[in-house]
Amino acid sequence: MTAAMTTELFRAVDEYIVSTLINEDDVLRQTQIDAKAAGLPAISVSAAQGKLLQLFVQMLAARRVLEVGTLAGYSAIWMARALPADGSLFTIEFDPRHAEVARQNVNRAGLSARVNQCVGDARDILPQLHAENAGPFDLVFIDADKKSTPIYFEWALKLSRPGSIIIVDNVIRSGRVADAASRDADVQGIQEFNRMVGGSGSVSATAIQTVGAKGYDGFALVRVCG
Numbered sequence: 001m002t003a004a005m006t007t008e009l010f011r012a013v014d015e016y017i018v019s020t021l022i023n024e025d026d027v028l029r030q031t032q033i034d035a036k037a038a039g040l041p042a043i044s045v046s047a048a049q050g051k052l053l054q055l056f057v058q059m060l061a062a063r064r065v066l067e068v069g070t071l072a073g074y075s076a077i078w079m080a081r082a083l084p085a086d087g088s089l090f091t092i093e094f095d096p097r098h099a100e101v102a103r104q105n106v107n108r109a110g111l112s113a114r115v116n117q118c119v120g121d122a123r124d125i126l127p128q129l130h131a132e133n134a135g136p137f138d139l140v141f142i143d144a145d146k147k148s149t150p151i152y153f154e155w156a157l158k159l160s161r162p163g164s165i166i167i168v169d170n171v172i173r174s175g176r177v178a179d180a181a182s183r184d185a186d187v188q189g190i191q192e193f194n195r196m197v198g199g200s201g202s203v204s205a206t207a208i209q210t211v212g213a214k215g216y217d218g219f220a221l222v223r224v225c226g
């Protein structure tokens, strides 16, 4: 099959999965419509991936979630909906335009009380959260600029406890992660993150390749050990 054919097949099957298994409601759909209308890039997680994040929140019985990279709040809404009434999700975004669109989407979702939006560079906000003892978080979702993933991962560890789960999006990039000669700063960031994880005795991890509406990519799942 050609690349165009596989892309179309991945998209069609994702559509089938969403139509059969996933109750993406009007609030989530409107979140994506408003994100597009505001000119935000179409790089959120897919519906199937958002549902997976929500299932992780439920499986962990997570009460505190941290997200790096809010965009329009689509993944944040999926996760925050699974939190108990006294749970909270902190989400970091450095583009004030993205953060404003997200604020309206989170509001419409009725989740403002549970979602704490931090507007600024995650390289500054993460140390602040640590200084304020905002952690430990049960689940951290890292989904911002890929080249800085090693930095975000280090702070995620500091904001974790034994048993915390750290998920990192976009670690496969159409397979480019396996190219040791890559000059792409984003790919190099993911490779450095993988070296950190692989060389650490205090975490247990895997990476899963995925196909779907967003093409061929994948996520890493890291468990912080005692």
Ligand code: SAH
Binding pocket: 043, 044, 045, 068, 069, 070, 071, 072, 073, 074, 075, 076, 092, 093, 094, 095, 098, 120, 121, 122, 123, 143, 144, 145, 148
């Ligand atoms: N998690 C979102 C998608 C995030 S896209 C979802 O699935 O719905 C990545 C976001 O990270 C973008 O909005 C981008 O502006 C933001 N970002 C990039 N670099 C950042 C940084 N250094 N600090 C904070 N946010 C950053």
Ligand code: DHB
Binding pocket: 043, 044, 045, 143, 144, 169, 170
């Ligand atoms: C990009 C970023 C993402 O978080 C994603 O899921 C897909 C693509 C990007 O910057 O290209």
Ligand code: MG
Binding pocket: 043, 044, 045, 143, 169, 170
């Ligand atoms: Mg992503």
